[in-house]
Amino acid sequence: MNFPLMRDGLRPRDTRRKRLFATCAISLTTLLVAPQVLAQEKVTLRVASFMPPQGFLNQAIVIPFLDRVVADSKGTLEYKWFPGGTLGRAPAEQLKLVQEGTADVAIVLPAYTPGAFDAYDVTQLPGVAGNTRAASVGAWRALEAGQIPTPDKVKVLGLVTTASNxxxxxxxxxxxxxxxxxxxxxxxxxxxxxxxxxxxxxxxxxxxxxxxxxxxxxxxxxxxxxxxxxxxxxxxxxxxxxxxxxxGRVAIILPINAQRYASLPEAAKAAFAKHGGLAYAQTGGKAFDDAVSEYRSSYLKEKDxxxxxxxxxxxxxxxxxxxxVVNNWVKEQPGRDKLLETFRKGAAEEK
Structure with a gap:
């Protein structure tokens, strides 16, 4: 009996059927695996705050910033929030938490590390900046210029100052x-x-x-x-x-562990670049200014x-x-005159 031409013991129709099954199997496997691959690409950042969960800085500035970043990260980023000192209660410990990787991101007050970050004190000089948005932008410009230092092993995502004391x-x-x-x-x-x-x-x-x-x-x-x-x-x-x-005002930075940042997907880095830096200073500073106006007006409605x-x-x-005070501070260390000049120039951008 004569048989049609066969390959590997299969008739041509069997071969076509096998290829069809293989294609379907590959497609099904792709559908099943794709969500797992996407899930693996999404990074979860651990964000620490020593402040109470309902604190103003948490609720009005940091969380909204993180939410904007996540929304623009193209599904590559999420965060887990640790307020109230969950990862470390002492304010002075927060920078170390990020440097050592216990937290990926944290709220840090450089003033709590005396001697190491004295340049940040430019924001504390009395009577220099017109409002908090201006002070925040001035401080960011100084950090951007390298006149305010970035702590070791971190990248500063954003900087804002408190409202005026x-x-x-x-x-x-x-x-x-x-x-x-x-x-x-x-x-x-x-x-x-x-x-x-x-x-x-x-x-x-x-x-x-x-x-x-x-x-x-x-x-x-x-x-x-x-x-x-x-x-x-x-x-x-x-x-x-x-x-x-x-x-004067106190500077507050939001640092991320440098190695952790380097490992982020490009879409996540782009989202941080969009909403951090100057945008963070402007948005956060305005939030403080708006809150001061609201709080002050509310108090003055009370008769006492x-x-x-x-x-x-x-x-x-x-x-x-x-x-x-300003002149004595400038004279204490070389270069502070240039720092103050940059700070004032940056603050003047927001008039």
């Missing part, structure tokens, strides 16, 4: 001279110098959570803090007299709260006191 007092003030002998809590050497130059008695070494008790026990007559912080630290319960004079500016006759005295 102003006076919150238990008793009313009408002029600068009324500060004489008043015990005012100040954070850091620059705030203390500025307060002392105006005739007050600056008090340091009182942690944020301890301020309310110190006020209630008459260990303090007032505090330098922003309008948002007085609510979060319950300072508003004892200080109802406010003076809007700018004693008042807010003033020192009279124009005190302007020269305030300017002299603040200029002394």
């Amino acid at each position: 102003v006076l919150h007092m238990k008793k009313p003030l009408s002029k600068v001279a009324d500060l004489a002998g008043q015990k005012v809590r100040a954070a850091g050497a620059l705030q203390m110098d500025a307060m002392n130059n105006l005739g007050g008695a600056a008090v340091g070494n009182i942690r944020g959570p301890e301020i309310a008790e110190a006020l209630s026990r008459n260990l303090l007559d007032g505090v330098l803090m922003d309008w948002i912080g007085i609510k979060e630290f319950r300072v508003d319960r004892t200080t109802s007299h406010h003076v809007d004079v700018d004693f 709260h008042t807010a003033i500016n020192f009279p124009a006759s005190d302007s020269a005295r305030i300017r002299t006191a603040f200029d002394t």
Whole structure:
């Protein structure tokens, strides 16, 4: 019996059928494997915050930023949020968490590492920046120029400053001279110098959570803090007299572990580039400015709260006191004059 031409013992029809089955199997395998491949490509970042879950910085700035980045990452990125010191409670530990990889990203205050990041203190100089958005942009421009250092083993995704620290007092003030002998809590050497130059008695070494008790026990007559912080630290319960004079701001950075960043998909890096850097400074700074306006207006609707500016006759005295702080800071280290120039120029972009 004669048979049609066969290959590997199969008739041509059998061969075509085998190829069809193989093609279908490959297609099915692709459909089944593709979601797994996509899932493997999505990176989950561990983001740490030592601040309470409902803290302003968390809710108004950092989480919205991360959500914008994730939305533009083309499905390559997600994050897991660890607030309230879950990965490390001490504020001074946060940078180390990122450098060692315990967290991929964290909220870090360079001021909590004294001596290592003194250049960030440019944001604390009193009376230099017009608002928080301006101060944040000025600080970012200085970091971008390399005049503010990036800590080892990290990449700084964004930088923002707190709102301006102003006076919150238990008793009313009408002029600068009324500060004489008043015990005012100040954070850091620059705030203390500025307060002392105006005739007050600056008090340091009182942690944020301890301020309310110190006020209630008459260990303090007032505090330098922003309008948002007085609510979060319950300072508003004892200080109802406010003076809007700018004693400077504190820089806050959002670093990511450098190796972790290098391993991210390109789409994730592009999303961070889009929403970080200058955009983060502008958006975060505006969030602080808007919140100050809202908080301040809300307090002043309450009958017990008042807010003033020192009279124009005190302007020269305030300017002299603040200029002394600025000039002394500049003279302490070479290059600070250039840093201050960059900061001021960057801040002026936002006028």
